[in-house]
Amino acid sequence: MSVLKSWAGGAIVLLALAGGLRAEVTVSQSNNPVAAVDTGLVALLGQERAGLEAIPAGRLAAITTVKNKPAKGKAASPLTLSREWLASQPAATGDEQFQCLANALYFEARGESIAGQAAVAEVILNRVDDASYPGSVCGVVNQGNSRGCQFSFVCDGRADRVNDTATYARVAKIARVMLDGASRDLTDGATHFHTPAVRPAWSHRFTRTAQIGSHIFYRSPMRTASN
Structure with a gap:
């Protein structure tokens, strides 16, 4: 699996959780000692989400799909x-x-x-x-x-x-x-x-x-x- 697919796949999973994180931080930041860290994480995820949404769907699918290619120089059977x-x-x-x-x-x-x-x-x-x-x-x-x-x-x-x-x-x-x-x-x-x-x-x-x-x-x- 390519590094790019691993990153993109992980980013998509994290983005799916971003909404939940944001809601949790909003509710609990008044008494949460790591609220500042959580807020920064949500902001970062928001930026990544915006960047991914700007990529056309076809292009995103292409760069996150593994293509199995035959070995270089492999001869016919x-x-x-x-x-x-x-x-x-x-x-x-x-x-x-x-x-x-x-x-x-x-x-x-x-x-x-x-x-x-x-x-x-x-x-x-x-x-x-x-x-x-x-x-x-x-x-x-x-x-x-x-x-x-x-x-x-x-x-x-x-x-x-x-x-x-x-x-x-x-x-x-x-x-x-x-x-x-x-x-x-x-x-x-x-x-x-x-x-x-x-x-x-x-x-x-x-x-x-x-x-x-x-x-x-x-x-x-x-x-x-x-x-």
């Missing part, structure tokens, strides 16, 4: 992304973490719908938030283990060349939206995904949360933090 909205956004740019996420979306999910690409971004960012994984986008994307890479494009032996610049520009915008704090509404905290063509052993232990396009999403038995 992936649930509302569309080609039209993305096309209206400026070309996406960013640091190394942005580049890692954009590359992952392009090489891992460029054939997916916008929702499917945003869902893969959710998985990567959910892993960043999970203490079991590296604490950066690049760390998550490039993470490997004894069985290979977490994301197949990283170590599939093929050169990572961007041949479809239009698609890359679009997934880069999705990466920017997600890094800027878009809510993760699509996969319910997923940290893993696979295509229907395979059935990895871990999928039996994890909780299936969604299927979007050609990817099935899962979260670990202990759910990770998400927006």
Whole structure:
């Protein structure tokens, strides 16, 4: 609540009591040792009342009403992304973490719908938030283990060349939206995904949360933090 609303609200309450105070002082000032103080208070309240009455009603309502605004820079939800909205956004740019996420979306999910690409971004960012994984986008994307890479494009032996610049520009915008704090509404905290063509052993232990396009999403038995 703003300081102005607190002051104005308090002043209005005090003004409502001003009439009663004035009447009480008028009756009892002859034998009240603090009558002079009360008289001064009534005079002050009278001045405040006159000042408030001089403000147009619409203006007074405006300055005493709290307006809940979205957080500055808050991005759209992936649930509302569309080609039209993305096309209206400026070309996406960013640091190394942005580049890692954009590359992952392009090489891992460029054939997916916008929702499917945003869902893969959710998985990567959910892993960043999970203490079991590296604490950066690049760390998550490039993470490997004894069985290979977490994301197949990283170590599939093929050169990572961007041949479809239009698609890359679009997934880069999705990466920017997600890094800027878009809510993760699509996969319910997923940290893993696979295509229907395979059935990895871990999928039996994890909780299936969604299927979007050609990817099935899962979260670990202990759910990770998400927006």
